[in-house]
Amino acid sequence: MKTNNISDPNLTNRITSWIDESVSSVSHTKNLINEITKTADLVVSCLKSGHKIITLGNGGSAADAQHLAAEFIGRYLKERISLPAISLTTDTSIITAIGNDYGFDYVFSRQCESIVNKDDVVIAFSTSGKSKNVINALLVSKNNGAHTICLTGELGTELRNIVDVVLIASSKSTPRIQEVHRILMHIICQLVEEQFEPNDKK
Numbered sequence: 001m002k003t004n005n006i007s008d009p010n011l012t013n014r015i016t017s018w019i020d021e022s023v024s025s026v027s028h029t030k031n032l033i034n035e036i037t038k039t040a041d042l043v044v045s046c047l048k049s050g051h052k053i054i055t056l057g058n059g060g061s062a063a064d065a066q067h068l069a070a071e072f073i074g075r076y077l078k079e080r081i082s083l084p085a086i087s088l089t090t091d092t093s094i095i096t097a098i099g100n101d102y103g104f105d106y107v108f109s110r111q112c113e114s115i116v117n118k119d120d121v122v123i124a125f126s127t128s129g130k131s132k133n134v135i136n137a138l139l140v141s142k143n144n145g146a147h148t149i150c151l152t153g154e155l156g157t158e159l160r161n162i163v164d165v166v167l168i169a170s171s172k173s174t175p176r177i178q179e180v181h182r183i184l185m186h187i188i189c190q191l192v193e194e195q196f197e198p199n200d201k202k
Contacts (some may be wrong), residue, residue, distance in 0.1 A: 013090070025180050028170035035167045036184065039123075042165065043146050044184055046121040052084040054146075055115055056108045057125030060178050062089035064125045064151075066185035069186050076189040080091070080196040086115065109136035118145030124163075127177040129156015138162050146179070151184060153177035 004120040006096045008014070035090055044055060055065035072085035087093070098110045116122060122141040126134045129152035138148045139162065149154070153174075159166045169180035169197045 002020070010036040016199065021171075022126050022179050025169060025171040025173075025176040026183055029180055032167055032184070034107050035165055037166050037191070038188055039149050039167065040120055040177050040188050042149065042194045043123075043188065045190050046119060047083050048195075049119060050118045051117065052086060054088060054112070054120060054122045054141070055125070056088040058089075058131055058133065060174070061125035061127060061181075062087075064178065064181055064185060065123070065192050066100055067182075068123065068189070071185075071189045072192070074187070075124055076193045080193060081198060081200045083099065083192070084151050088112070088115070098173055105132040105136055109140040111143065112140040113138045115152070116141045116144045116146045120144075122148050124148070124150045125152075125176070125181060126150060126159075127153050127157060127169075127174045127181075129153065129159045131172075133164065151181045156194065 003160045028130050048051065053069070055069050056062075057065040059189045066089055069085040069087040072083040074082070088108050094111060095107050102110060112122070120141075122138065124134045124138055129150065134150070138150065138159075142148050144160070149165045149167070150159045150163045151167045151169070152159055153170050156166065156168060167181075167184055169177040169184075171180065
């Protein structure tokens with residue numbers, strides 16, 4: 001079978017540098033233990049008091065938001081009750097209607113107006129921390145009395161003035177930030193899941 005090789009004498013070095021970059025960003029996640037535990041505590045308190053988790057993000061972050069909601073609704077590693085979570089990125093009719101009628105900056109905040117209740121937890125993913133539709137959603141959610149959390153990158157430090165907890169990946173590179181977000185998400189899932197059993201009452 002003929003194989004098409006990428007013609008680049010520095011290919012090995014480039015790939016190695018990408019891997020090293022990723023490992024370095026992931027390693028810095030150990031500096032976020034306080035933020036991770038605070039996030040898990042907020043999520044557990046929310047769920048045990050009969051409230052829900054709402055997730056959102058754009059592009060690859062939309063996929064992460066959906067991934068997180070799926071882990072809560074289904075399971076992560078163990079059998080336990082289904083945990084209520086909604087991703088605001090999945091309904092194309094709602095997103096396109098709001099985008100068409102109000103503008104893309106409001107595709108999440110308009111949903112938050114009616115879906116987010118007091119003591120819910122809203123978890124947003126934004127690699128830049130500057131997406132207007134994400135910021136608008138967090139502001140509306142906070143106004144509704146929800147707890148707000150955002151996973152972002154090094155450029156998203158201003159979110160500290162908006163949300164209750166911000167988890168900042170140690171990178172400015174979108175791919176590296178997304179890799180860190182998935183690790184954070186899985187750690188949070190495991191911490192939360194350990195607090196629930198199959199026979200817990202909803």
